[in-house]
Amino acid sequence: xxxxxxxxxxxxxxKVVHHxxxxxxxxxxxxxxxxxxxxxxxYEKGLAEKDIGTGHQIDSDWIASRSVDNYLKFKIELxxxxxxxxxxxxxxxTETFWGRTTITIKSEVIKDPHGTYKAxxxxxxxxxxxxLYERYFLKDYFIKYTGKSDEEALALLETVRKYLK
Numbered sequence: 001x002x003x004x005x006x007x008x009x010x011x012x013x014x015k016v017v018h019h020x021x022x023x024x025x026x027x028x029x030x031x032x033x034x035x036x037x038x039x040x041x042x043y044e045k046g047l048a049e050k051d052i053g054t055g056h057q058i059d060s061d062w063i064a065s066r067s068v069d070n071y072l073k074f075k076i077e078l079x080x081x082x083x084x085x086x087x088x089x090x091x092x093x094t095e096t097f098w099g100r101t102t103i104t105i106k107s108e109v110i111k112d113p114h115g116t117y118k119a120x121x122x123x124x125x126x127x128x129x130x131x132l133y134e135r136y137f138l139k140d141y142f143i144k145y146t147g148k149s150d151e152e153a154l155a156l157l158e159t160v161r162k163y164l165k
Contacts, residue, residue: 009146011107012153018101021090021165022082024058031062031078034159038152040064040076055084055099065110072142073113074149076156079104096165103160107153109146 035042042064049058062078085099117130134142 007111009109009111009142011109011146011150012157013106014104014154014157016101016103016157016161016164018103018164020098021096022085022099022101023163023165024082024085024097024099027080027160027163028060030159030163031156034156035062035064038066038155040066040074052083055086056082058082058085067113068145070114070116071112072145073110074145074152075108075110076153077104077106078156078160080160101164103157105153105157105160107149109142109149111142 032042042062045061045063047058047060049056051057058080059082060080062080063075064078065073065075067073079102081102081104083100083102085097087095088098090096111134117126
């Protein structure tokens with residue numbers, strides 16, 4: 001069995017935990033710039049900031065997607081959670097932020113996002129031929145674009161890591 005039975009091909013699923021200095025404003029500005037550079041349609045699902053006593057807590061969730069062609073779509077979910085965020089003065093005299101940061105990224109490739117070929121109201125024979133075609137003719141196509149999706153998700157993760165000092 002290959003990709004033919006799957007509607008969503010999972011990709012990267014990474015979690016980064018960082019307890020140190022962070023450039024919060026640079027990080028929040030870099031995410032939309034990265035999505036625009038790679039031509040993703042994106043939105044910030046949620047941004048919450050509150051004081052938790054030991055510092056501030058910031059939760060930021062992003063969802064982005066990009067259509068590759070009529071049959072494939074990339075999707076990236078990025079979640080940033082910063083706890084105990086405090087402004088401090090570093091040893092060299094510069095002001096910076098310190099916090100406990102958790103970054104989670106998940107990417108996937110969605111096949112037939114519009115439901116053109118595998119809709120529930122389609123005949124079983126058409127579904128069979130679509131699965132047959134995917135299994136024998138589109139296997140390399142799926143592998144190629146799954147790898148590209150993984151590369152882009154890891155590039156986003158590296159961009160985000162630049163702001164963790």
